[in-house]
Amino acid sequence: LRRVPEIEFRFDETIQHQDRIEQILRDLREEEAARAGRPDAAPADAPCDDAATEAGTRAHAAREILERQRFVIASHIRPDGDAIGSQLAMAYALRHLGKQVRVVNRDPAPPPLSLFPGVADIEIAERVDDPGDAVIVMESGDLSRTGVSGLERGFIINIDHHVGNTMFGAVNWFDLSAAACGEMVFDLVRELGVPLTYEIALHVYIAILTDTGSFHYSNITPRTFDICRQCVGAGVKPPDVARSIFDSNSLGR
Numbered sequence: 001l002r003r004v005p006e007i008e009f010r011f012d013e014t015i016q017h018q019d020r021i022e023q024i025l026r027d028l029r030e031e032e033a034a035r036a037g038r039p040d041a042a043p044a045d046a047p048c049d050d051a052a053t054e055a056g057t058r059a060h061a062a063r064e065i066l067e068r069q070r071f072v073i074a075s076h077i078r079p080d081g082d083a084i085g086s087q088l089a090m091a092y093a094l095r096h097l098g099k100q101v102r103v104v105n106r107d108p109a110p111p112p113l114s115l116f117p118g119v120a121d122i123e124i125a126e127r128v129d130d131p132g133d134a135v136i137v138m139e140s141g142d143l144s145r146t147g148v149s150g151l152e153r154g155f156i157i158n159i160d161h162h163v164g165n166t167m168f169g170a171v172n173w174f175d176l177s178a179a180a181c182g183e184m185v186f187d188l189v190r191e192l193g194v195p196l197t198y199e200i201a202l203h204v205y206i207a208i209l210t211d212t213g214s215f216h217y218s219n220i221t222p223r224t225f226d227i228c229r230q231c232v233g234a235g236v237k238p239p240d241v242a243r244s245i246f247d248s249n250s251l252g253r
Helices: 014-036 050-066 081-096 181-191 198-211 222-233 238-246
Strands: 070-074 100-105 134-138 156-160 171-174
Touching: 050 134, 050 156, 050 171, 050 181, 070 081, 081 100, 081 134, 081 181, 081 198, 156 181, 181 198, 181 222, 198 222, 198 238
Parallel strands: 070 100, 070 134, 134 156, 156 171
Antiparallel strands: none
């Protein structure tokens, strides 16, 4: 007689644990803000309109951008799909407005992204001598995480959605509810009055696709899918993008 192996089924609680961890991180951030006496700190029982605050900061960032002409866009060392997608979507939007834009990173983009529009034009450098009229930093908790020196001499617009950002910019737009920095760029593009072109939509979609682990993570919201719907409406083909990124290599997982 052959022995039949016993099979035991267990409920996978990893998603629940991740949700709990994210909630703990939010609570810690609120407590740290309260202890530091920051303006955004409020008593736990006080009403707080986070959406209004976020929208106000986004509008402030848009005003500062519209008043300037020359930009450097940077992100963190070893950039991932969200970093590259957010940078390039922003770059295409600024160029639509007639702005001069340099996208600068210390490290090259991951190979699966190399054939997408604009990636070949990213400058790889450890120093920027001319920060332009403004530096837009994506997805970096601290300016030093860019690995690029010289940025500190510019007017910095800090855009991030990760816990632990040190608010190092002249303008600090932080949105913990965003599933990807690409979601924030999408909103900023709309704030600037720029139409959703194919190139902008493509890079927003790449940012979201990779930072959500191909829509596997619990940070996804209805907003995420609504933005992706609009990207598809602008001409993005999800199967083609997914094959180019995930079938050739692992990225953003």
